[in-house]
Amino acid sequence: MAFNFNWSPLTADAEFYKRARDLLTTALNKSPKPPIIVDDIIVTEFNLGSVPPDLEILEIGDLAEDRFRGIFKMCYSGDAFLTLKTRVQANPLNTYLSAKPGFTSPQPLAAASSLTIPLQITLSEIKLSAFIILVFSKQKGLTIVFRNDPLESLKVSSTFDSIQFVRDYLQRTIEGKLRDLMMDELPAIIHRLSLQLWCPDQMAKEDEEPKEADEPGVNPLATPPLDAVDAHGHLLDPAAISELTLDGGPEAQLLFSQKTLRRLSDLTRSQVTSSLDTAAPRDVLFRAWAGQSDKADATNSPPLSTPNLARSSSYTSAHTYTFSDSVSQDHGSLPSRPSLVHLNSATAGLSLGSGRHNKAGRKKKTRVVNLRRKAGTEVSSEQGDETSETASIGVPMSEPVMPHPILEVPEEEPVSGKVRFSRSPDLGEQTRRASIMAERPKTPEAQMPAVGISDSATAPQPPIQLSEKPRSREVAKESGPVDSKADWRRSRPVSDTSSVILEQAWIMKMAGEIARRVYDEKTRNPTFWDDQDDTPPPAYEAR
Amino acid sequence: MREFMHYITNAFYSATGWNEDNTYKELNATARELIDFPLPRGLRLTLSSLATPHFATSYQLGTVGIVDGSISYLHSTVPLTGVAAQSDRIPLAALLRSYRRLHDLGSRDRQWYWGAEEAPAETASTLSTDEIPDQHGSSLLYGRLYLPQSLLEGMVVRRLSPALQVQLSAVSERSLRNGGTLLGLVQYDRGKYGVEGLASTDGGLLGVRGLYNFGGDTSSSAVTSPSSSSNSESNGSGQLGERERIYGRFSAGGELYYGTLNKSGGMSLGARFATLPSHRGTPLTATLTINPLMGNINATYAVLARDYCSLATRMEFNVYSYESEWAVGMELWSNRRPAGFLLGADPNRQSEPDPGPPRRKERSFQAKLEWRLDDTDPESEAPRTEEKPAAAGTGEEYRGVLKARLDQNLRIGLLWEGRAKSLIFSLGTGVDLRKLGEPFRSLGLEIQYSS
Numbered sequence: 006m007a008f009n010f011n012w013s014p015l016t017a018d019a020e021f022y023k024r025a026r027d028l029l030t031t032a033l034n035k036s037p038k039p040p041i042i043v044d045d046i047i048v049t050e051f052n053l054g055s056v057p058p059d060l061e062i063l064e065i066g067d068l069a070e071d072r073f074r075g076i077f078k079m080c081y082s083g084d085a086f087l088t089l090k091t092r093v094q095a096n097p098l099n100t101y102l103s104a105k106p107g108f109t110s111p112q113p114l115a116a117a118s119s120l121t122i123p124l125q126i127t128l129s130e131i132k133l134s135a136f137i138i139l140v141f142s143k144q145k146g147l148t149i150v151f152r153n154d155p156l157e158s159l160k161v162s163s164t165f166d167s168i169q170f171v172r173d174y175l176q177r178t179i180e181g182k183l184r185d186l187m188m189d190e191l192p193a194i195i196h197r198l199s200l201q202l203w204c205p206d207q208m209a210k211e212d213e214e215p216k217e218a219d220e221p222g223v224n225p226l227a228t229p230p231l232d233a234v235d236a237h238g239h240l241l242d243p244a245a246i247s248e249l250t251l252d253g254g255p256e257a258q259l260l261f262s263q264k265t266l267r268r269l270s271d272l273t274r275s276q277v278t279s280s281l282d283t284a285a286p287r288d289v290l291f292r293a294w295a296g297q298s299d300k301a302d303a304t305n306s307p308p309l310s311t312p313n314l315a316r317s318s319s320y321t322s323a324h325t326y327t328f329s330d331s332v333s334q335d336h337g338s339l340p341s342r343p344s345l346v347h348l349n350s351a352t353a354g355l356s357l358g359s360g361r362h363n364k365a366g367r368k369k370k371t372r373v374v375n376l377r378r379k380a381g382t383e384v385s386s387e388q389g390d391e392t393s394e395t396a397s398i399g400v401p402m403s404e405p406v407m408p409h410p411i412l413e414v415p416e417e418e419p420v421s422g423k424v425r426f427s428r429s430p431d432l433g434e435q436t437r438r439a440s441i442m443a444e445r446p447k448t449p450e451a452q453m454p455a456v457g458i459s460d461s462a463t464a465p466q467p468p469i470q471l472s473e474k475p476r477s478r479e480v481a482k483e484s485g486p487v488d489s490k491a492d493w494r495r496s497r498p499v500s501d502t503s504s505v506i507l508e509q510a511w512i513m514k515m516a517g518e519i520a521r522r523v524y525d526e527k528t529r530n531p532t533f534w535d536d537q538d539d540t541p542p543p544a545y546e547a548r
Numbered sequence: 549m550r551e552f553m554h555y556i557t558n559a560f561y562s563a564t565g566w567n568e569d570n571t572y573k574e575l576n577a578t579a580r581e582l583i584d585f586p587l588p589r590g591l592r593l594t595l596s597s598l599a600t601p602h603f604a605t606s607y608q609l610g611t612v613g614i615v616d617g618s619i620s621y622l623h624s625t626v627p628l629t630g631v632a633a634q635s636d637r638i639p640l641a642a643l644l645r646s647y648r649r650l651h652d653l654g655s656r657d658r659q660w661y662w663g664a665e666e667a668p669a670e671t672a673s674t675l676s677t678d679e680i681p682d683q684h685g686s687s688l689l690y691g692r693l694y695l696p697q698s699l700l701e702g703m704v705v706r707r708l709s710p711a712l713q714v715q716l717s718a719v720s721e722r723s724l725r726n727g728g729t730l731l732g733l734v735q736y737d738r739g740k741y742g743v744e745g746l747a748s749t750d751g752g753l754l755g756v757r758g759l760y761n762f763g764g765d766t767s768s769s770a771v772t773s774p775s776s777s778s779n780s781e782s783n784g785s786g787q788l789g790e791r792e793r794i795y796g797r798f799s800a801g802g803e804l805y806y807g808t809l810n811k812s813g814g815m816s817l818g819a820r821f822a823t824l825p826s827h828r829g830t831p832l833t834a835t836l837t838i839n840p841l842m843g844n845i846n847a848t849y850a851v852l853a854r855d856y857c858s859l860a861t862r863m864e865f866n867v868y869s870y871e872s873e874w875a876v877g878m879e880l881w882s883n884r885r886p887a888g889f890l891l892g893a894d895p896n897r898q899s900e901p902d903p904g905p906p907r908r909k910e911r912s913f914q915a916k917l918e919w920r921l922d923d924t925d926p927e928s929e930a931p932r933t934e935e936k937p938a939a940a941g942t943g944e945e946y947r948g949v950l951k952a953r954l955d956q957n958l959r960i961g962l963l964w965e966g967r968a969k970s971l972i973f974s975l976g977t978g979v980d981l982r983k984l985g986e987p988f989r990s991l992g993l994e995i996q997y998s999s
Contacts, residue, residue: 096814096841096842097807097810097812097814098805098807098813098814101751101810101812106699106701106719106724108701108703108717108719109717109718109729109731109750110731111731111748112573113755113803113816114572114573114575114576114803114818114837115803115818115837115838115844115846116803116815117814118839118844118864118866119842119844120842120843120844120866120868120869122869
């Protein structure tokens with residue numbers, strides 16, 4: 006693996022410096038200034054220099070085509086410089102009076118008259134040494150966090166260099182200010198800059214992603230999209246989605262435009278009523294999925310937590326629609342197994358994936374903390390991520406395939422629960438996981454779409470999945486024991502606060518376990534697969 | 549508009565015979581008030597009352613987006629019996645007039661705070677110092693609480709001797725360092741010179757300022773007489789030839805501050821020339837202040853062009869930074885009823901002089917210029933009553949004033965103040981000519997009622 010850091014293209018772009026200067030200027034003038042500064046602080050010169058910083062990769066936490074997370078050690082002692090210009094009040098009595106109540110002011114006649122002096126400050130010979138946590142995702146842009154105080158030393162030269170006292174004061178003040186700037190403002194600036202850079206992507210997403218919100222009545226932030234796809238039409242990791250939706254704030258809100266949501270609700274309503282007039286949004290695929298799947302949902306929904314109940318109830322009442330532009334493309338290219346891919350995501354996301362969303366959202370909070378701990382914990386949490394992916398492999402398969410035998414699930418559930426509790430849960434899970442993985446090659450035609458889901462984030466082409474499978478299996482195997490531990494550890498800080506959350510987590514785990522069992526059953530007698538594959542639900546393309 | 553409490557405080561000063569203008573702080577007060585008059589912001593209502601001669605209250609309610617208010621109380625050991633506190637009787641000049649005429653040094657003229665009816669002949673006769681009761685030991689207590697901010701202001705003024713006065717003011721607020729500040733002021737006024745010493749708890753600031761008067765009346769023998777107006781009038785007629793020339797008083801002073809805690813200081817020097825009330829020509833005031841440390845030179849020139857019109861200019865220049873500033877201010881008095889069109893009253897009919905006693909209240913132009921009452925010599929009574937209708941017709945009794953200012957940033961401040969019925973109002977706006985898209989920077993209306 007190799008990274009290519011380009012330092013010079015940044016400087017080659019003529020617009021870059023102008024933008025950076027503007028951003029710095031606005032950042033410096035944002036906070037209320039002390040009374041001694043009487044004018045705006047203007048960044049007149051800014052140069053990153055020609056010497057790039059030394060970057061040492063300490064750790065890569067998360068690596069995918071559209072996201073990246075890692076920890077670097079950066080050392081910089083280059084020739085970058087920054088020149089600021091402002092005006093300062095030179096009369097101490099004037100600044101003294103400005104902050105005092107007028108009633109007790111001594112009201113000097115002319116002793117407080119102002120004398121403003123233009124001040125130019127040049128910061129150069131900046132020496133930095135920092136641990137940087139860099140998080141990049143296509144949706145959220147680039148986020149940089151300094152783990153320590155990055156500033157080692159810098160040289161401040163100003164108009165008042167000849168006066169020792171003033172120079173020392175400025176040096177002290179500016180070092181303090183710059184520390185604040187580096188720790189607080191710079192991440193924000195870089196984030197904004199990166200959003201500008203990836204702005205077109207954001208715009209495109211804004212058009213596409215709302216269609217994945219398949220429940221219009223519910224706040225999309227409370228219930229993240231079940232099967233979000235990225236720009237290439239491949240499914241996104243639920244963790245990534247939850248990152249996107251649960252803490253995105255206003256950005257994420259933008260993803261779900263009111264117009265789209267209203268259109269979707271219109272669509273749903275038109276199906277519920279007997280109206281002949283059906284709204285026809287463009288690039289939308291209808292799937293009617295009546296009958297057993299609804300029942301399956303109904304049986305599955307009770308153990309789910311309350312936020313999911315709302316969703317499942319809407320499912321029982323109506324049909325299942327999946328609005329996906331990209332799937333229709335897949336449909337064309339892979340006619341042999343289009344529906345499976347699709348249905349997996351739809352229904353699995355419904356019953357279990359949603360629980361994972363929640364968990365992932367919680368995980369997200371602690372992940373920052375994990376980054377700040379030792380590297381070992383970081384690795385384990387990463388494996389946790391991986392396992393959640395593999396879990397989602399196993400889980401989705403069961404759901405779409407089980408319309409008929411789904412009635413067996415409740416009967417099986419107590420059995421599996423007992424087994425689980427009589428043995429050590431870690432071991433049980435490990436063996437089960439292993440068994441899942443081991444059995445996979447036996448049914449390659451059934452496996453393929455599932456693995457496609459898990460790999461879609463990294464590999465754009467579903468056909469590659471076969472070659473990638475061993476890798477993912479290995480990962481899953483070795484992460485098997487760590488997985489549950491990591492899972493529990495991660496959920497502990499939350500569960501300490503309330504047992505309800507723990508219960509929820511347990512229920513979700515249980516649900517995942519049940520689904521895995523069901524999947525095992527399916528893989529043991531693969532005739533079910535054949536049945537299902539033959540009868541994909543009818544698809545309607547809205548025109 | 550001066551606030552009611554400020555007005556009462558001034559009344560206290562004049563009742564105790566303290567010349568508050570004889571201090572370096574007030575050196576360029578005329579130009580400052582003509583140019584830097586405060587513009588009201590938002591809506592502000594003030595209800596005030598001089599409940600007893602010793603006690604005054606004022607309640608203020610204002611809104612600039614958020615509603616705030618203040619409650620203030622004032623207690624004076626000197627009875628302010630004659631003070632016209634009712635808002636329909638307060639002389640507008642006392643509240644609104646910006647151009648400050650020089651007081652005669654050592655004079656104890658307090659009459660212009662007296663309501664016209666309350667200024668009978670015997671009041672005028674009390675003008676001389678010897679008839680004023682010995683006021684040392686008199687004191688004034690003032691407190692004000694701003695409500696949402698929980699800001700408390702307090703002031704104590706105590707007269708120790710006829711020439712010595714101590715003033716202690718304090719502010720208490722949570723956001724301030726140490727929870728508040730205290731300013732002590734010792735004022736010593738000998739007429740010919742006035743010296744002040746001050747100390748503030750904020751930064752340990754210590755200050756000294758002084759003013760010395762010379763020329764004009766101080767050099768002549770006139771200083772010996774604590775002049776009643778008639779005295780100076782006769783004096784003036786004696787020096788008629790001299791008074792044809794510019795006749796005024798020079799004052800020079802300086803101030804020095806040092807913050808003991810923050811080791812910083814400041815100083816300035818200043819000089820003023822102002823015509824005396826007895827000057828027959830156009831009254832004018834010119835000041836020059838210099839801050840040698842900061843290289844700041846400030847010159848002002850104010851003139852009372854007509855009785856109804858005052859003008860002022862100010863120029864500032866800094867020899868170190870070459871920054872300069874200018875500002876002009878204007879004050880136009882009007883005898884038109886300011887809210888006449890609102891009240892449906894015909895201004896002409898309103899200005900019709902009432903027969904009888906009220907006519908006697910009218911003061912002559914000269915007396916108004918001097919901010920004093922007319923001499924109530926009986927022989928002049930008859931001709932003056934004959935003049936009255938004409939005087940009233942030309943608008944002796946002013947009902948409103950328009951103030952305007954303009955500075956080098958092309959910012960205009962407009963203020964229209966006057967009396968409507970028994971309400972004194974002040975309507976002001978700030979206009980920025982540089983930003984014509986949204987020129988109005990602020991808009992405010994202040995209404996004051998007192999009883």
